[in-house]
Amino acid sequence: xxxxxxxxxxxxxxxxxxxGFSVPPGATAEQACECAVRGLNNERAMELRxxxxxxxxxxxxxQPAVRQAIDKQLLPALAQxxxxxxx
Numbered sequence: 001x002x003x004x005x006x007x008x009x010x011x012x013x014x015x016x017x018x019x020g021f022s023v024p025p026g027a028t029a030e031q032a033c034e035c036a037v038r039g040l041n042n043e044r045a046m047e048l049r050x051x052x053x054x055x056x057x058x059x060x061x062x063q064p065a066v067r068q069a070i071d072k073q074l075l076p077a078l079a080q081x082x083x084x085x086x087x
Contacts, residue, residue, distance in 0.1 A: 007055055008063045012070075015055075019047045029066045033073030040081045049078055 009029045016023050021036045021044075036048060052070055055062060062070075 005060050006063060007058075007060050007066060009066055012066050015051055019051065029063075029069035030073060033069045037073060037077035037081075040077065042085070045078055045081050048074060052078075 009032075012029050013023050013027060013032050016032055016036050021032075023032045023035050027035065036044075040048075052074055055070070
């Protein structure tokens with residue numbers, strides 16, 4: 001549950017679901033991020049970038065497992081998507 005100063009796994013899953021991503025019940029942060037990057041398109045990539053930016057620039061602390069999932073799954077997938085779809 002998100003408190004004013006902590007973003008945990010439940011918050012990540014809730015945010016992904018709110019953006020319309022299909023995340024299985026009981027998924028870990030890493031599994032949820034894996035699901036979110038499947039079938040990326042311009043709209044989904046933009047939504048994920050915005051979500052990550054908001055999380056990283058907020059005053060809230062991000063739980064280590066959530067930060068690791070974002071760093072290992074979302075950010076590399078977004079960078080690869082952007083690189084392959086630019087030019």
